[in-house]
Amino acid sequence: MKENFINTGIKDFGVILNPKKCKYLKTQIEKLRGYHKNIFYKSFKEYKKSGRIFNTSPGLKTHNLIYTHNLDLKFIDESFKFKNALSSIMGNEFRIIKRSVIMHVPLKLIPRWVKDKVKNIGRANLNPWIKDEYQDVQYFSHLDFHQDMSKAISGYDKFATFSINLDKVTAKDGPIQILENSQILGRTFYPHFVRQSAHEDNIWYYSNLEGDHIKSKNRIVTGPAGKVCGFHGLVLHGTSFNQSSKPRVSLRYLVSSKKSQFKKTIWGKSFKKIKGSIKGLSDLHARLDINKDGSYKDTGMSIR
Numbered sequence: 001m002k003e004n005f006i007n008t009g010i011k012d013f014g015v016i017l018n019p020k021k022c023k024y025l026k027t028q029i030e031k032l033r034g035y036h037k038n039i040f041y042k043s044f045k046e047y048k049k050s051g052r053i054f055n056t057s058p059g060l061k062t063h064n065l066i067y068t069h070n071l072d073l074k075f076i077d078e079s080f081k082f083k084n085a086l087s088s089i090m091g092n093e094f095r096i097i098k099r100s101v102i103m104h105v106p107l108k109l110i111p112r113w114v115k116d117k118v119k120n121i122g123r124a125n126l127n128p129w130i131k132d133e134y135q136d137v138q139y140f141s142h143l144d145f146h147q148d149m150s151k152a153i154s155g156y157d158k159f160a161t162f163s164i165n166l167d168k169v170t171a172k173d174g175p176i177q178i179l180e181n182s183q184i185l186g187r188t189f190y191p192h193f194v195r196q197s198a199h200e201d202n203i204w205y206y207s208n209l210e211g212d213h214i215k216s217k218n219r220i221v222t223g224p225a226g227k228v229c230g231f232h233g234l235v236l237h238g239t240s241f242n243q244s245s246k247p248r249v250s251l252r253y254l255v256s257s258k259k260s261q262f263k264k265t266i267w268g269k270s271f272k273k274i275k276g277s278i279k280g281l282s283d284l285h286a287r288l289d290i291n292k293d294g295s296y297k298d299t300g301m302s303i304r
């Protein structure tokens with residue numbers, strides 16, 4: 001555990017949660033939100049009639065499976081090791097600002113009309129195409145390299161993401177990929193300017209388009225149930241296709257520091273290393289892949 005979050009923007013805590021309880025939680029989630037094609041609208045026509053493009057992701061406390069079905073997360077939230085992990089970066093008075101269930105859907109299980117819709121989109125959020133009653137879970141097909149901290153959540157403009165494996169994640173399941181030390185360039189607009197080395201698959205170059213280029217190692221977060229990985233809100237990360245036959249189910253916690261502790265924490269100190277702008281981008285410019293009406297532009301994707 002000698003990893004330096006301030007430099008890399010990542011900390012892999014290993015298996016710190018009870019794997020059996022994680023797997024049991026996954027079966028509970030699947031009982032409520034078993035994946036099947038009927039969760040989607042039947043066609044684009046039906047979507048046009050009943051669907052919407054805005055506000056389709058789980059909310060902070062409403063429209064969120066964790067709260068609407070009272071999922072028991074005590075074994076996580078009250079776990080000594082988990083609290084220690086969060087405290088080690090965010091300070092002991094950390095704030096969990098959002099919890100959500102994530103479902104990374106294999107490409108082959110997505111209805112054809114939806115597949116066509118998201119084919120050339122970089123960040124393929126599937127929730128707009130899913131019926132309202134199932135949108136309390138976050139579904140996606142693939143996510144190009146992006147930053148989570150692109151807008152403030154619940155008044156917090158700085159937060160880190162902690163991802164929890166509820167089951168074993170292998171290279172086939174579309175694991176999270178994280179570009180080490182990419183937070184250094186600060187907040188940049190999406191699509192981010194990243195290019196893969198022509199010779200080494202795990203090496204990427206990232207530019208802020210202002211003359212700064214950094215070399216980054218791509219970290220692939222595979223591992224068993226109960227594993228927790230934390231990463232900086234400005235670190236570039238994403239996932240390629242899930243090539244298995246089952247959705248990858250995980251939990252995502254967005255965590256912030258208490259303002260009075262911020263400066264003393266590893267989290268607060270990590271911002272001193274950041275060369276680029278932390279604020280700066282207006283909503284309009286943070287994501288260049290979104291049209292005025294909220295629909296997505298085809299941008300292709302860089303992650304592989």
Ligand SMILES: [Fe+2]
Pocket residue numbers: 146147148237
């Ligand atoms: Fe993300």
